[in-house]
Amino acid sequence: MSMENVLLEEIYEKEALLIKRINSFNKVLVAFSGGVDSTYLLAVAHQVLGQNCKAVFARGPMVSPQEEKEALALVELYKFPVAMITLDVLAIEEFRKNLPNRCYFCKKKLFKLFLELNQRSDNATVIEGTNASDTQDYRPGRIALQELGIISPLLEVGLTKAEIRVLSRQRNLPTWNKPSMACLASRVPYGDPITTELLQRIAQAETILHQKGYPECRVRVHGEIARIEIPQDNFSKFVLESSEITIPMLSLGFRFITLDLNGLCSGSLNPIQQEV
Secondary structure (H helix, E strand, O other), X not given: OOHHHHHHHHHHHXXXXXXXXXXOOOXXXXXXXXXXXXXXXXXXXXXXXXXXXXXXXXXXXXXXXXXXXHHHHHXXXXXXXXXXXXXXXXXOHHHHOOOOOHHHHHHHHHHHHHHHHHHHOOOOEEEOOOOHHHXXXXXXXXXXXXXXXXXXXXXXXXXXXXXXXXHHHHOOOHXXXXXXXXXXXXXXXXXXXXXXXXXXXXXXXXXXXXXXXXXOOEEEEXXXXXXXXXXXXXXXXXXXXXXXXXXHHHOOOOOEEEEOOOOXXXXXXXXXXXXX
């Protein structure tokens, strides 16, 4: 047996464990964002539990209009039963102040809302899409999930991001090669206040990049500076059309538009001692 087949067999074994784990619940409420992990988790849970699987999507200023549009398109395509709630993250003081553990407070508030919704309806088990790869990054929100008793089946069975992409492709899920998503607040250095207007500007700046053919990108904001992160193999293309990107970005109110020569780096604003 080839090494590739051995690896595939290991991945399928993990999926079998995932199916068994989900089957152990009578009902589930899936925290759905439209990203790679939660879409795969919802697809599997929907297959296993049928009508006993529902999901919830949170909209708010931390989610870009494009991400919400793509998530709703998946809901329509697969007829997933998804409830919509709105989270006013700017009402959370720790989020507005952008503390290093702001994600903890945001997740705590968000999943409390999910639990309240769940108690009013099905009283199901609330599950979410943290995977084994996420343990290698700075994720203070994980503490909030643990405190609230939220289940993370993908993490439990040891599925990594790469493996979830393989399994998503096997299921013909369009998210299998979707770039990793992150809250728009992750573009702002800790300690810099977060406002609705700032999050909107970040979303608009990244939309400009998406429309120019850069699906994998981050626009980090340092005061008047917009620091663009894209994969290094996109640099040549970017230089050739830089004015088509910088001019509309400058119109958003930034004074300087820069390209980070380190390329795209997930979690580049996380505390240095926590990075891998």
